[in-house]
Structures are given as structure tokens and as C-alpha cells.
Amino acid sequence: MIDIAKIKIDSKAQSRMKLCKATIDEYAEAYKEGVKFPPVTLFYDGESYWLADGFHRYFGAKHAKIKQIQEDVTPGTLRDAILFSVGANANHGLRRSIADRRKAVRTLLDDPEWAKLSNREIAKHCNVSHP
Numbered sequence: 001m002i003d004i005a006k007i008k009i010d011s012k013a014q015s016r017m018k019l020c021k022a023t024i025d026e027y028a029e030a031y032k033e034g035v036k037f038p039p040v041t042l043f044y045d046g047e048s049y050w051l052a053d054g055f056h057r058y059f060g061a062k063h064a065k066i067k068q069i070q071e072d073v074t075p076g077t078l079r080d081a082i083l084f085s086v087g088a089n090a091n092h093g094l095r096r097s098i099a100d101r102r103k104a105v106r107t108l109l110d111d112p113e114w115a116k117l118s119n120r121e122i123a124k125h126c127n128v129s130h131p
Contacts, residue, residue, distance in 0.1 A: 006049050007069075009058075010078055013051060016097075023056045025060075027056055042071050042073045043073075048078075050080075051081065052081035053088035054069075101126065104128070105126050
């Protein structure tokens with residue numbers, strides 16, 4: 001468990017177009033009822049814990065005034081968190097919209113380093129079909 005206050009949020013690591021308030025509210029109520037959620041995914045660079053997956057769970061827990069949340073921590077930087085986030089929620093959680101998937105792809109295409117990846121590699125990172 002990690003103190004929520006230690007988790008850093010960066011909008012670049014949020015691959016959705018926007019968060020769903022109804023989902024956050026639903027998760028907050030579930031947290032208050034004692035529901036156990038899967039851990040949020042964090043990348044730790046030795047200084048900061050960057051949230052890469054679990055934004056709705058994080059904000060639901062905050063809304064419920066939960067002080068600690070279950071976490072899965074991987075060594076890495078904010079860039080690692082961003083790269084992980086573009087493929088998050090393809091198979092779990094609130095389904096990604098077409099706009100969410102486009103934003104994920106656009107995140108990689110707008111980055112000078114990641115834009116050099118092949119279309120297939122970008123699609124693989126984003127968990128979208130190649131075409």
C-alpha cells in the first residue's frame with residue numbers, strides 16, 4: 001500500500017481524452033464499501049512515483065478520502081509511465097473510446113523519439129490494430 005499523497009500525476013501519462021466522473025463516483029462509493037480494487041500501476045524513478053494506469057481508481061480513492069491505495073511499482077521514469085499508459089485499459093477497466101485510442105497513438109507520434117518507431121510498433125504499444 002502506498003500513501004496517495006506520494007503519487008505524482010502528469011497529464012501526459014493519462015492516455016484518455018477525459019476521465020469519466022460517473023466512474024470515479026462509482027469507484028469512490030465502492031471504496032467506501034470496502035471493495036478491493038486491482039493495484040494502480042506506478043513507475044518509480046528514485047524520487048517520484050508516476051501514475052501510469054489506474055487514474056479512475058486513484059481519483060475514486062481520493063474522492064472517498066482513502067489515504068492509501070494498492071500499488072504495483074516498476075522502476076522507471078515519467079517517460080516509461082507514458083509509454084505504458086498508451087496501452088493501458090485495452091483489456092480491463094473502463095473501455096477506451098475511439099478518441100482515447102487515437103490520443104494514445106497521437107502521443108507516440110508527437111514524440112520525436114517514439115515517432116521513429118514503425119507503425120506496427122506504435123500499434124503494439126498502444127494495443128490497437130496496425131491499420
